[in-house]
Amino acid sequence: MNIFRNVVFTAAAAGLLASVVMAGMQAVSTDPLILKAETYESVGGEPAHDHAAHDHGTAATDATAPAVSEAAPAASESAPVVAAHEHGEDEWAPQDGFERFVFNVLANLVSGFGFALILVAVSEFAGGISSWRSGLLWGFAGFAVFTLAPGLGLPPELPAMPAADLGARQVWWISTVAATAAGLALIAFRGTVVLSIVGVALIVAPHIVGAPQPASHESPIPPDLHHQFVVASTVTNLIFWVLLGGLVGALRSRFFGSSGLARNQLA
Amino acid sequence: MNTTSLTQVSSSSRTGQLLLAAFLGVFIVGVVGFSHLAVAHNAAHDYRHSMAFPCH
Numbered sequence: 179m180n181i182f183r184n185v186v187f188t189a190a191a192a193g194l195l196a197s198v199v200m201a202g203m204q205a206v207s208t209d210p211l212i213l214k215a216e217t218y219e220s221v222g223g224e225p226a227h228d229h230a231a232h233d234h235g236t237a238a239t240d241a242t243a244p245a246v247s248e249a250a251p252a253a254s255e256s257a258p259v260v261a262a263h264e265h266g267e268d269e270w271a272p273q274d275g276f277e278r279f280v281f282n283v284l285a286n287l288v289s290g291f292g293f294a295l296i297l298v299a300v301s302e303f304a305g306g307i308s309s310w311r312s313g314l315l316w317g318f319a320g321f322a323v324f325t326l327a328p329g330l331g332l333p334p335e336l337p338a339m340p341a342a343d344l345g346a347r348q349v350w351w352i353s354t355v356a357a358t359a360a361g362l363a364l365i366a367f368r369g370t371v372v373l374s375i376v377g378v379a380l381i382v383a384p385h386i387v388g389a390p391q392p393a394s395h396e397s398p399i400p401p402d403l404h405h406q407f408v409v410a411s412t413v414t415n416l417i418f419w420v421l422l423g424g425l426v427g428a429l430r431s432r433f434f435g436s437s438g439l440a441r442n443q444l445a
Numbered sequence: 446m447n448t449t450s451l452t453q454v455s456s457s458s459r460t461g462q463l464l465l466a467a468f469l470g471v472f473i474v475g476v477v478g479f480s481h482l483a484v485a486h487n488a489a490h491d492y493r494h495s496m497a498f499p500c501h
Binding site: 179181182185186189204208209212268269270271272278281282284285286288289291292293294295296297298299300302303325328329332333334335336337341344347348351352411412414415 | 458459460462463464465466467469470471472473474477478479481483484487488489490491492493494495496497498499500501
């Protein structure tokens, strides 16, 4: 299991470093926008819109967690297509402020390790990421697969925004990621015209099928706020992936030399 | 297992180990980003939004 151990080791080091940076970027870019958006769902009213996007009741006039969770039982009947926080309100949730920040960092660390495992393992099938420079390209590929492609059909969304059925969106998201990854791999590593065409078709197909969309895009969130969030989310993900790829390339060559992960110099 | 034997790692063992690592990664991302458990959702709520995972 030495290869497995080396993959885990490389992924842990690169993933944790990139995640710390990601958590820092989120704290100053996306998180404030999420908090701002929650004030719209807490207030529960939007002008000229019958279906209150997320009526938490009038008691909740600010975005603090206790107020939101107290108001939730009275507001369990929100319209399904625009239901924002319709589930999970009665369950445990981190307190706003420091605790919420800590859990966001933890989620980043754990899932950054997961993304790094995927990146390292998949790249080893293609011979491994041998330098930080080729790591940057792998990072761009990761960004295209996990952010750009699914984000075309399902742009980053804020709390209180209308959305289609969660399960359907998750299926589309996962299918799009898988198809885009397979398509890119065919183009990059097979090198025949026919397979390249198949690769492009795989990348395009999810967007012809189309992502599940809500019945109406009408939302209490100002378009400007949403636009800021789309840019912030996309750019932070780009930096995360490029950094992750570069770190994997740099650490792999530093720890394991040109022979790659198959030889364990740490054993 | 020493270094000499590692140079002769069979390709099927290598493939298996890499697949295992990849599946572990998919599982981890799946739990953090896609679990319907309310506790998992609430704990990773801001992260899911920031990563543009389908949320709510």
